[in-house]
Amino acid sequence: MEKILEDGLLSSDFLMKIHRICQMLKIEPDINLLIVECDTLKEFNELTKKPYSTGAVYVSNLIITQPFRILKAKGVFEETLLHEVLHHLIQKNFNLPEWLEEGFILYILGTKPNEISGKSRLYLQRFLSEVRYEEIPDLFDRYRILSSNGNN
Incomplete structure (x- = not known):
């Protein structure tokens, strides 16, 4: 996740949304997790067993995504990552x-x-x-x- 942030692939709005939601839920915005970008849609489907309509999957501190270029072309890159980061934050703090x-x-x-x-x-x-x-x-x-x- 750090590399994605360092490379400027996410807007400042992304982090602001995380902080706002964490404040509401009274949790720390700990986004220390690994993101694996698949090279192809086929690889994503083989790894996750999910249909192409699913952009990413979260499993215990790991987010597996479709190729970033595809998520960006669909206009859902940040939204998809934010969705999965929220799964991480929620599962870490709530049952x-x-x-x-x-x-x-x-x-x-x-x-x-x-x-x-x-x-x-x-x-x-x-x-x-x-x-x-x-x-x-x-x-x-x-x-x-x-x-x-x-x-x-």
């Missing part, structure tokens, strides 16, 4: 149900239900029907992972 984690990320990034399909759409719709914006911090607190010394 959320899948629908709540994915629904929150889609919601906070401004995704509309008609822009997506499948489980993601169902999770976003559930989030929109069950969670009010002002309830998010308290709701997440119920799922917070406490460190061994009792602090987060």
Whole structure:
């Protein structure tokens, strides 16, 4: 992740969004993770077993992406990385149900239900029907992972 930031591949807005969301959730913006950019769509599909409509996948401190040039051509490079970084931050600090984690990320990034399909759409719709914006911090607190010394 550091290399991507150092190379200027992400806008300053990217980091501002992360910091704003971390403030809301009362967590540290620790984005120390590894990003693996696949060379081809075929390689991405073989590694992740995900369809080409999925731009990246997060698995325990690792983000596997389609080739950056393809994500940029689709106009979703930063949004895709931000989505996966949020999975990292949330899973590091909270033990959320899948629908709540994915629904929150889609919601906070401004995704509309008609822009997506499948489980993601169902999770976003559930989030929109069950969670009010002002309830998010308290709701997440119920799922917070406490460190061994009792602090987060």
